[in-house]
Amino acid sequence: MKLLFTDLDGTLLNNNSYVSPETKAFLDEFLAAGNKLILSSGRPRDSVLEVKENAGLTQDGILLICSNGTQVYDCDSRTTIMEKRLPLSYVSYLQEQAAKYHIHIQTYREDAVVSPADDDEIKFYRRKIHLPLIVSPKLTDALTQAPYKMLAISLDDFNRLEAFRLGITEWAQNRIQTIYSSEIYLELFEHTAGKGNAVRFVCDHFGVPLSDAYAAGDADNDISMLQAAGCGIAMANASDHVKASADVVTDLDNDKDGLADMMRRLLR
Secondary structure, X not given: OOEEEXXXXXXXXXXXXXXXXXXXXXXXXXXXXXXXXXXXXXXXXXHHHHHHHHOOOOOOOEEEEEHHHOEEXXXXXXXXXXXXXXXXXXXXXXXXXXXXXXOEEEEEEOOEEEEOOOOHHHHHHOOOOOOOEEEOOOHHHHOOOOXXXXXXXXXXXXXXXXXXXXXOHHHHOOOEEEEEOOOOEEEEEEOOOXXXXXXXXXXXXXXXXXXXXXXXXXXXXXXXXXXXXXXXEEOOOOOHHHHOOOOEEOOOOHHHOHHHHHHHHHHO
């Protein structure tokens, strides 16, 4: 049995945010052969489930790694089999720090995204992530339990976002990870989580050696996953930094079925 861990945006999804017919055909073949597909994303669970449903991926053998490896969800049993959450005290601290840098920061409930305001950043975010919105000036007031992650967003000033990241570096040590999923999104989550550790967990859960695991991605938050798997695949559209962390690089980008093309060659 082989395991394929794949990022969504910029990897499995084309530039219109869909799984193309050619890539879908490969996934159908892969699953029919008794392998497992693990959709691995910084997105929260319900957003990844929406991608899965829109792609018509209804077969058995599909799992989700959500919120940057802080939740592993088994679609067959409809249960969470691993989770790592941020303490509510961390949420309060990080919101206070983000305010000092005038940075938008949001968090999540199981059923919604929680934002301090209905601002430009949350409007931009919800163009692709179609979760219900809860507006709560103090984020913890809207939370009934500790969240899986937070997300800091700056639409037009990466330097300000980076200043915020650097400003919390000392505090973050042994508490949280801060990793970019794009130039405008800074992911914040529990320090022992991450896509790479989720890959190790899933392989151990199914008794599959890491050598039989493939992982594909295009962004910094995918690097740990590419390094953990037996074969790390960087997309042609990935940054040079991500490509340097991979074992192979696709010839084609995410808009030309690059992942399906590479996986067919590797499995052959």
